[in-house]
Amino acid sequence: MDMMNRKQIDGQRQMDFAAKFNYVREAGTPGEEKAAKFIRKELESFGADSREETFTFEAFKMKKASLAVLEPYEKEYAVTGYARCGSTPEEGIEAPFLYIENGDDISLSYAKDKIAMVNAPVRKDMYEKLAGAGAAGFVSIAGTPLDEGEDLIPRAYNLPKSIEAPIQGVSIHYKDAAEMVTKGASRAKLIVSQEKEERTSRNVIARIGGTDKAEEILTLTAHFDSVKEGPGAYDNMAACAIIMELCRFFKANRPRRTMEFIWFGAEEKGLLGSQNYVKVHEKELAHHQFNMNVDLAGQLVGGNVIGVTGAASICEMLTYLAHEIGIGMITTNSIWGSDSNTFAWKGVPAMTLNRDGFGMHTRHDTVDLLSPWSLERSAVLLGHIAERLANIEVMPFTKKIPEEFCRQLDEYFNS
Ligand SMILES: [Zn+2]
Structure with missing residues (x-):
């Protein structure tokens, strides 16, 4: 030129x-x-x-995604379901709740039969680790402490195509995640319901x-x-x-x-x-x-x-x-x-x-x-x-x- x-x-x-x-x-x-x-x-x-x-x-149509803390206080949080990870039973999964930070091996060893919360979006490797550790479900943290208004809606994520999906998960906003840990959330109920569509x-x-x-x-x-x-x-x-x-x-x-x-x-x-x-x-x-x-x-x-x-x-x-x-x-x-x-x-x-x-x-x-x-x-x-x-x-x-x-x-x- x-x-x-x-x-x-x-x-x-x-x-x-x-x-x-x-x-x-x-x-x-x-x-x-x-x-x-x-x-x-x-x-x-x-x-x-x-x-x-x-x-x-x-594609996946998310029909329902919810996360409620049951103990030691009761509150339902706004969450977004992970696509391609299947659905929980209709009544949801009730289990102990545990924050496992970056999902290191030590923290993961306590995740069995629990709803485990990790810091970053769950990709293939972390998903396989969570499923392998026998977690009942997972929560990942999105957003920043500076967010307000519509930015408080947690981001949506997909699991990769190649994954067998035995457990379900949701994304939660940073501020809600911090509240859950600060208030000592110890038991939670997770519901995810989704449908495939072309x-x-x-x-x-x-x-x-x-x-x-x-x-x-x-x-x-x-x-x-x-x-x-x-x-x-x-x-x-x-x-x-x-x-x-x-x-x-x-x-x-x-x-x-x-x-x-x-x-x-x-x-x-x-x-x-x-x-x-x-x-x-x-x-x-x-x-x-x-x-x-x-x-x-x-x-x-x-x-x-x-x-x-x-x-x-x-x-x-x-x-x-x-x-x-x-x-x-x-x-x-x-x-x-x-x-x-x-x-x-x-x-x-x-x-x-x-x-x-x-x-x-x-x-x-x-x-x-x-x-x-x-x-x-x-x-x-x-x-x-x-x-x-x-x-x-x-x-x-x-x-x-x-x-x-x-x-x-x-x-x-x-x-
Ligand atoms: Zn681009």
């Missing part, structure tokens, strides 16, 4: 686009579906054809056919779903705006290689959109050369990191290109917790452009914190990288994914 082309990238236009999506877009909800329609409408406005690829996923999510895809190297494919990707806690402007509508701006650019400046722009659904549910994409397009993956993903972008206070899951030489190449355009960034050669991982897992070298910032996965992640200045710079940086790779005679790096990353990716996707 030279100085002339750079003028075709407009931060304010990106900002205006992102501002249209200041609502929650949790995967499988009407918010996500509405956002997909708006993305397609924007593509249509500059003559880019698009398609939608839908897929279904398993939901539909979708990817929006726009392809710009290449000229003389059309059989080689580059992807520019960003997820457009949000978590249910907030409207996900920084995570990740800003990135959606960046690749939309680049789609507009390449529509007007046709590349030699084919460029596929993908707005993924259900990333926040475990990279489901990208996993559906590589499944549906499995036969075509041999033609894919590089995935350029963007996840977390658009805030002013922050810096750019490009996580490269592929040969280390790609980091050097990207650094060289960033020097050419004069926009700051650093690289990390590692796997990355975003849709780029899915491509790398399937043998396509991939990167995620990431900008650190404030408020991810909270209600504070709104468009108010986005900046046209930041959006424009990121789009120019990524646009420069994409334009060079789209038009270069031969792709300047090996497609081979280092063994160590393959191992880590297998573990990532299989746990």
